[in-house]
Amino acid sequence: MDLSIRGLTHRYADTEVLSGIDLDIPSGRIVCIVGPSGCGKSTLLRMIGGLEQPTKGAVLQVGPPPPGSLNPLTYVFQDFALLPWRSVAGNVSLVLEDHDLPNRAERIANVLDRTRLSDFANALPRQLSGGMKQRVAIARALAVDPAVLLMDEPLSALDAQTRELLMDDLVGLWDRERFTAVYVTHNLAEAVRLGHRIVVLSRRPGRIREIVEIDADLRTRGAMEDIQAHLWSLMRDEAMAADAELVDG
Numbered sequence: 743m744d745l746s747i748r749g750l751t752h753r754y755a756d757t758e759v760l761s762g763i764d765l766d767i768p769s770g771r772i773v774c775i776v777g778p779s780g781c782g783k784s785t786l787l788r789m790i791g792g793l794e795q796p797t798k799g800a801v802l803q804v805g806p807p808p809p810g811s812l813n814p815l816t817y818v819f820q821d822f823a824l825l826p827w828r829s830v831a832g833n834v835s836l837v838l839e840d841h842d843l844p845n846r847a848e849r850i851a852n853v854l855d856r857t858r859l860s861d862f863a864n865a866l867p868r869q870l871s872g873g874m875k876q877r878v879a880i881a882r883a884l885a886v887d888p889a890v891l892l893m894d895e896p897l898s899a900l901d902a903q904t905r906e907l908l909m910d911d912l913v914g915l916w917d918r919e920r921f922t923a924v925y926v927t928h929n930l931a932e933a934v935r936l937g938h939r940i941v942v943l944s945r946r947p948g949r950i951r952e953i954v955e956i957d958a959d960l961r962t963r964g965a966m967e968d969i970q971a972h973l974w975s976l977m978r979d980e981a982m983a984a985d986a987e988l989v990d991g
Contacts, residue, residue, distance in 0.1 A: 743804065743808070745804065747800075748799055750801065752785055752789065752794070764950070772939075773941060777944065787894050811889055812837075815889065816886055817894065819894055820896060830863050876897065876908060880912075893925045896925075913935070934969050940956065
């Protein structure tokens with residue numbers, strides 16, 4: 743299932759947050775959204791997920807979700823959002839309990855295996871590191887076999903080393919499963935490492951400045967550094983202006 747975003751505009755009272763967003767989310771790709779603070783990245787993600795309605799425009803689902811999908815769209819949040827009294831398996835089970843599934847235990851075991859969590863199925867969140875907690879959140883999202891995974895700054899609360907390890911996990915998972923994701927981040931290195939398409943938004947009101955395509959076969963260190971430098975060249979002045987607006991406000 744692809745997503746087609748057409749003419750998406752959103753206002754809060756007298757403030758226009760996003761303006762005229764046209765964007766395609768192709769199946770089997772990770773689309774990263776970057777831009778200066780306050781440009782509407784998370785607002786765009788919430789509208790894609792149906793948590794907010796646009797003032798104008800629409801988000802269209804093109805084609806059917808994959809066979810066996812229980813939810814077309816599902817979230818991975820920055821703060822893990824795990825229930826502390828439930829085990830790892832219990833937290834993953836949470837998203838399945840509204841569905842009549844004869845094979846629920848099998849589905850949970852499968853997704854724990856896919857995310858390398860099988861040995862921690864009975865552990866409680868307080869026994870896990872930050873990286874492991876976020877891996878549980880990703881497993882929970884994948885348990886419903888979503889058509890599109892919506893990820894809002896999922897690694898920003900982690901230290902640099904843990905973030906690198908989890909990026910490796912996500913790259914390996916995508917290599918095996920070719921899932922579709924919309925991934926919001928402030929971290930340009932993260933976007934270049936994970937994204938196949940990077941959408942650069944302007945400062946508020948957020949408009950698309952450029953869409954950068956990344957060929958997975960050309961991810962050499964030098965090429966990735968060049969792409970990151972190009973992204974920063976697009977964002978630098980806008981980021982400084984956005985920060986000045988926040989200070990003045």
